[in-house]
Amino acid sequence: MPEPALTPPLALEYLDELSVDIRAAAILDSSGELAAHSGDSRERAERMRGLVLELLERAQTAVPGVGEVPQLEVSTPNGAVFAVRENGWTIAVVTGRYTLSSLMFYDLRRVAEDLG
Numbered sequence: 226m227p228e229p230a231l232t233p234p235l236a237l238e239y240l241d242e243l244s245v246d247i248r249a250a251a252i253l254d255s256s257g258e259l260a261a262h263s264g265d266s267r268e269r270a271e272r273m274r275g276l277v278l279e280l281l282e283r284a285q286t287a288v289p290g291v292g293e294v295p296q297l298e299v300s301t302p303n304g305a306v307f308a309v310r311e312n313g314w315t316i317a318v319v320t321g322r323y324t325l326s327s328l329m330f331y332d333l334r335r336v337a338e339d340l341g
Contacts, residue, residue, distance in 0.1 A: 310337075318333070
């Protein structure tokens with residue numbers, strides 16, 4: 226019997242266990258709506274949702290013909306934003322600046338697979 230898929234709230238708890246570097250996280254469903262978020266503020270999560278969707282859209286239009294961008298990393302002097310699209314989910318996290326990209330993308334993809 227197959228194991229049940231992870232729910233979005235449980236996926237965020239799992240991500241929190243995987244990385245101490247995550248400061249904020251959000252999971253969006255296939256229509257781009259908020260399925261789960263970290264923290265108590267829905268307003269802050271909605272703002273993060275809008276910014277992540279805008280980043281993904283801008284990345285997609287930056288290189289015509291590429292199609293949907295499967296992953297994204299934006300680094301600043303204070304931290305980074307990582308986003309992964311897989312199995313109809315978008316998972317985005319804000320991290321500290323010294324997060325290892327390869328490890329974060331691995332964790333995000335694994336959680337997206339478990340959500341699928």
